[in-house]
Amino acid sequence: MADIFRSAFQNLGRKRLRTALTMMGVAIGVASVILIGNISQCGTDALTHEFDSLGLSGLAISTLENDSQVVLTDTDLKVVRESENVEKAMPVMMQATSVQTTRITGKALVWGIDADANQIISLNVLYGRSISVSDVKSGARVCMVDENFSQASYKRNNIIGKRLSITCSGGTEEFEVVGIVKTGSGLLQNFIGSYIPNFVYVPYSTMQQLLGKNSFDQIAVKVKSGTDVDETGDMLVQSLNRTNGSSNAFVSNNLMKQRDSLSNILGVVTLILSSVGAISLLVASLSIMTVMLVSVNERTREIGIKKSIGARKKDILLEFLFEAVLITLIGSIFGILFGYGISYLGASYFGFALGIRLDIMALAVGFSVLTGMIFGVYPAMKAAKMNPVDALRME
Incomplete structure (x- = not known):
């Protein structure tokens, strides 16, 4: 051979x-x-x-669009947080609006988040600090912006201490930048940047004051490791329906499944x-x-x-x-x-x-x-x- x-x-x-x-x-x-x-x-x-960097993982609990009588409140947030399969949960508010600095005016997606947002969504703070508990309690006019916004505004990454104006419900409020976050590798922005706005993060309580409401748009949920995400979502929807005396007012979106x-x-x-x-x-x-x-x-x-x-x-x-x-x-x-x-x-x-x-x-x-x-x-x-x-x- x-x-x-x-x-x-x-x-x-x-x-x-x-x-x-x-x-x-x-x-x-x-x-x-x-x-x-x-x-x-x-x-x-x-x-x-x-997508993880943009927060597209875990569960998102929201109300059905055709049901305007039911909204997500602090009571609903408490129900979700007390569920045995939930590790963390936070209220989320979102508003597409315009943001203005001394140099530029542009479109932005403003997120109202809680102090522990970085435990649920991926927020890598490059400079400064995150939204704190005291910011949420006091409804402080502070914000975090993404790295791309910093570059577009002042041609540098670190713009801590700068001020920007956010238009909300017809009015304009001034915010101080306290943190710069990296929202991923920039891949999506590089390919379809004209369709993805800049991200601005503010305390959700501040956003509630600006919009004049005490409800949330969504509740972001991080389930415990080894737990079935879809099953947990169905269980949370049933609990919220019972709490609000409704039959089909809430919906659960498995964002991880969409990513998959x-x-x-x-x-x-x-x-x-x-x-x-x-x-x-x-x-x-x-x-x-x-x-x-x-x-x-x-x-x-x-x-x-x-x-x-x-x-x-x-x-x-x-x-x-x-x-x-x-x-x-x-x-x-x-x-x-x-x-x-x-x-x-x-x-x-x-x-x-x-x-x-x-x-x-x-x-x-x-x-x-x-x-x-x-x-x-x-x-x-x-x-x-x-x-x-x-x-x-x-x-």
Whole structure:
């Protein structure tokens, strides 16, 4: 067996250019599959991180839009917080409005949040501080803004102490910036920035005063680890309906489930693109069959000599089959190096973390070697079935 393998390896060096070009075709196919898989992984990780940073995880409890008689109040918040499956809950208010500084006027999404918001949604404070308990109790005119707003307003990240005006219910109130938060990697802003406004965070009690109401728009809920999110949402809705004497006034949105749906869409796109990469591997495997058939015709006399001195059909079959497998195997190794080389360069440039995907690597190499064996069988069988007398007569 070792002699057959050594002979197959030596035969690849006879026509080096032809062998190299065939291996290159396999390498390109494997590299394309790896690149598609890595791009999908980076995209999924980036979107997950981005949506987590925007607070799109956990549960959001709200009232049905067509039911204006029922609103979320402190009583409802207490019911939610006392639920056994709830780890944290906070009131949330939201208002799309305009924000003005001494330099710019622009659209913004103003969030009314509680002091423990960073335990429920991802708020990474870069400078200054978060909304405090005293801010909420006193209805202080303080706010946090995102990093993009700071850059757009003053061309720098840290604008602690600056003042901005927020328009709310027809009136304008002045707020002091006490914190700068990073709202993610900026991926969504980079691609669809014109559709995503700047984020401004204020105490929810302050927003209630400005809007002249004592209710909330939503209650953001962080469920305990190991708890079924959908089941908890249904339980909270039932509790709130009982408390308010209603039958169907509240709704629970599993934001994590919506995020996972987007990830599933990315997975489908990846599968489709990977199929394109698999087609390129099939084309490369067809070229292997062509190369091996040419090799059989060129080495007909050699095959006749080997058979005349005792080589069996099995030996000839394995020799040519090993050649096909070696072409795909070596090509796959170069494809892996090439694919991950480009992947790491791209990930480094865009600031993404990239890990080694053994599943994608095994799938690409396994599919490549399998197709190489399948398309290498016919030339190998053709060589093995040759009559030694006829083969020796060939020039």
